[in-house]
Amino acid sequence: MVKMMENLTPVRPGFGGFDEPYERANVVFIGVPLDITSSYRSGYRFGPARIREASANLETYLTSAGVDVFERLNISDLGDLIITPTDLMASGKRISQVVKKVHGDGKMPVLLGGEHTLTYFALETFKNVFVIHLDAHRDLRDEYLGDRLCHATVIRRVLDRLPPKRLLQIGIRSCSKEEAEFARKAKIATYTSEQVIDDAPRIVAAAKELVGKSRVYLTIDLDVLDPAFAPGVATPEPGGPSTVELLRLVQELGKLNIWAFDVVELVPPHDDGTTAFAAAKIIYELLAAVASSPR
Numbered sequence: 001m002v003k004m005m006e007n008l009t010p011v012r013p014g015f016g017g018f019d020e021p022y023e024r025a026n027v028v029f030i031g032v033p034l035d036i037t038s039s040y041r042s043g044y045r046f047g048p049a050r051i052r053e054a055s056a057n058l059e060t061y062l063t064s065a066g067v068d069v070f071e072r073l074n075i076s077d078l079g080d081l082i083i084t085p086t087d088l089m090a091s092g093k094r095i096s097q098v099v100k101k102v103h104g105d106g107k108m109p110v111l112l113g114g115e116h117t118l119t120y121f122a123l124e125t126f127k128n129v130f131v132i133h134l135d136a137h138r139d140l141r142d143e144y145l146g147d148r149l150c151h152a153t154v155i156r157r158v159l160d161r162l163p164p165k166r167l168l169q170i171g172i173r174s175c176s177k178e179e180a181e182f183a184r185k186a187k188i189a190t191y192t193s194e195q196v197i198d199d200a201p202r203i204v205a206a207a208k209e210l211v212g213k214s215r216v217y218l219t220i221d222l223d224v225l226d227p228a229f230a231p232g233v234a235t236p237e238p239g240g241p242s243t244v245e246l247l248r249l250v251q252e253l254g255k256l257n258i259w260a261f262d263v264v265e266l267v268p269p270h271d272d273g274t275t276a277f278a279a280a281k282i283i284y285e286l287l288a289a290v291a292s293s294p295r
Ligand SMILES: [Mn+2]
Pocket: 135, 136, 137, 221, 223, 224, 235
């Protein structure tokens, strides 16, 4: 924002209003306006655009890390992928291909959602990662309303390819009895939303211990936040952490060996802007942590 004012040039559509050429980038934004499998609220297709808009109206210098993310990182924004509105698998294939290309070019993909199902397709590229999943929900159903692959089953499908010991779920406060039993049997490392609120440093320490130097894919469902702080999500779940409690957590998780991340489930028709700004701030904090950690 500051740079725009100083230069008197219009904000460009890229994340933060900036857009480095792809060739020079080490971080690449990919908008994924996936809006196909919602069981309740929809309107995810407007999500990436609203996060970009919010990002252009936040400072890019992060007081927490003492860095300007655009000075430390070259960030390119590919814009939004074309989604085939009636064909999840065709859209998914496009997501997988783009993430694979960006990763193959040695850059960090950052996906703006869009519904959570995109994580399954993005993860196709990352075979040996540790997945850290911030969400109010486990998303571990084997099927939901007849669908094997949708926002409510996405992490279960991820576990079709990933050993459960490579998954850490944080912020959980809602699941079915079957999901609870599955998580217990599979021994999935879990921290509840109350634990995030009460003792985030313990979660950070445990995550560092568990993950070590493994490559990390971080997926953040915005409904991990309490609906008071993030009303514009598809399935609000009361009882979550505040924005500042979550930011403190992501400032630390961002110091892990992050290879890619996504921020998903923004539904702008139900948002007053609060959720989009929280999403943009979460991303800036993560980028600041990435920029200031040796890797
Ligand atoms: Mn969720």
